[in-house]
Amino acid sequence: MANTVFASNDPLTHKLWSKSTIMYALANMVLLPLMGSTPDSIVWVKKDLLKEPGDTITFPGDAPMDEAGVGDDGNTETNEEALEKRNAKVEVHERAHAARPAGKMSMQRTDVYKAAGFRAYAKDRLGIWAKEAWEKDLVNSAAGLYNENASGAAIETINESYPTANRIRYGGQSIGSSPALGTTYSTDAALTAGTQANNLFGTLVVNVVRAKALSCAPRFRCGRFYQQARDPAGAFDQRNQRAQKLVGELYTLLAQPYQVNSMRSEIGSIGWNQMVAACAARSDQHPVFQPGAVLWNGVIIQEYDRVPLRTGAGGTTLAEGFLLNAGRTATTDPCANTRSVARALFMGAQAMCFAWAQMLQWHEDWVDGRIPRVIIDMIYGVKRTIMNAHGTSTPGEDEAIYCIDTEVIVT
Numbered sequence: 001m002a003n004t005v006f007a008s009n010d011p012l013t014h015k016l017w018s019k020s021t022i023m024y025a026l027a028n029m030v031l032l033p034l035m036g037s038t039p040d041s042i043v044w045v046k047k048d049l050l051k052e053p054g055d056t057i058t059f060p061g062d063a064p065m066d067e068a069g070v071g072d073d074g075n076t077e078t079n080e081e082a083l084e085k086r087n088a089k090v091e092v093h094e095r096a097h098a099a100r101p102a103g104k105m106s107m108q109r110t111d112v113y114k115a116a117g118f119r120a121y122a123k124d125r126l127g128i129w130a131k132e133a134w135e136k137d138l139v140n141s142a143a144g145l146y147n148e149n150a151s152g153a154a155i156e157t158i159n160e161s162y163p164t165a166n167r168i169r170y171g172g173q174s175i176g177s178s179p180a181l182g183t184t185y186s187t188d189a190a191l192t193a194g195t196q197a198n199n200l201f202g203t204l205v206v207n208v209v210r211a212k213a214l215s216c217a218p219r220f221r222c223g224r225f226y227q228q229a230r231d232p233a234g235a236f237d238q239r240n241q242r243a244q245k246l247v248g249e250l251y252t253l254l255a256q257p258y259q260v261n262s263m264r265s266e267i268g269s270i271g272w273n274q275m276v277a278a279c280a281a282r283s284d285q286h287p288v289f290q291p292g293a294v295l296w297n298g299v300i301i302q303e304y305d306r307v308p309l310r311t312g313a314g315g316t317t318l319a320e321g322f323l324l325n326a327g328r329t330a331t332t333d334p335c336a337n338t339r340s341v342a343r344a345l346f347m348g349a350q351a352m353c354f355a356w357a358q359m360l361q362w363h364e365d366w367v368d369g370r371i372p373r374v375i376i377d378m379i380y381g382v383k384r385t386i387m388n389a390h391g392t393s394t395p396g397e398d399e400a401i402y403c404i405d406t407e408v409i410v411t
Contacts, residue, residue, distance in 0.1 A: 031134075039061075039349065039350045044352070044354065044385070049356065055092055056089050059087065061088065095379075098375040099122040100371060100374070139306045157382060161386060164395075166216075167397055167403065168404075169209055171191065172202065179266050182199055191405075201255060202262060203297075210251065220349075223348060250295070253300065254345045255301055299346070307342055309340060310342075311338070311410070312335035318331055320335055346401070347400060350399055350400050352385055356380050385399035
């Protein structure tokens with residue numbers, strides 16, 4: 001007796017599922033406007049490994065020329081300057097997930113009816129999962145955090161690295177009608193030396209970090225935003241001239257909602273009211289702006305719930321701080337007991353590197369010949385851009401990302 005089985009290589013099923021799953025994931029990415037295929041994007045996407053074997057993509061970068069050259073009647077012979085090229089390497093790793101029902105009776109009893117119903121349901125849920133996996137990796141990498149672990153296999157899509165010494169600010173400001181910058185500290189734990197009211201997030205913090213970013217060597221460059229967002233491969237339809245229209249060159253700052261709440265408490269002529277007015281002048285249909293976003297001093301401030309938040313509890317668990325030890329078992333910078341700290345992310349062009357080796361794909365098989373199982377997988381790597389010096393593996397400072405740790409009032 002022969003049973004009819006629809007296997008993973010069924011042509012019709014493959015065409016329908018692949019397109020639907022990818023479209024759902026891409027359409028729901030909150031950070032999508034930051035991604036692009038050129039180094040003027042906040043997240044620089046390269047996909048060289050889609051057609052070539054290998055597990056590492058090298059992102060190149062020119063080192064600035066800093067010699068003076070020659071003047072009147074000068075001779076350039078023997079005064080040439082060596083051209084140097086820096087590099088950042090990103091390793092790619094696999095990330096996959098799957099879903100299956102307990103059996104045919106489980107499908108019969110619910111609205112996930114029969115095999116076709118479960119497959120459609122799994123498609124939608126795995127599409128949501130893929131979106132969340134990318135976004136978690138992007139924001140955790142930007143914050144200098146670590147990979148998730150699951151199901152007995154290490155997930156290594158984040159190339160883990162910490163914020164470099166001169167690209168992180170601990171401390172904030174007071175808020176209200178007369179805001180003022182507070183003290184800066186050396187760690188999150190040291191924030192307890194000041195009062196919470198002087199360690200909050202606000203426009204003065206944005207101003208000082210923007211000034212630091214412009215004073216870096218090399219200085220942070222503004223990211224470029226186009227009329228329509230690109231996809232995670234960094235591309236848009238080349239036939240669509242409207243999509244290629246440049247609408248803004250801006251810095252981006254992702255802030256935790258409690259940080260934005262503090263900023264909203266600034267009143268008078270220098271704070272929230274000014275930002276709301278500037279944003280309204282561009283309308284809520286402006287392609288750069290998303291709900292909750294405002295523009296301040298050339299910086300898009302985006303409220304984003306995935307920005308990391310830590311609350312100290314008198315220990316050193318990973319949930320109580322940001323930096324971690326080599327074994328990924330404890331924090332090396334815990335927050336003070338009962339004090340909550342959020343890490344906002346100020347980013348310029350080329351803040352992060354995203355390497356694709358396999359775009360999102362789906363697979364399907366059957367358990368016991370009759371119970372459907374849907375699998376989704378991809379191969380990629382993400383890393384904060386830290387360039388190695390010419391001809392070496394010696395890393396420099398973060399290229400275009402500045403972390404801002406402030407206390408928050410969790411109410």
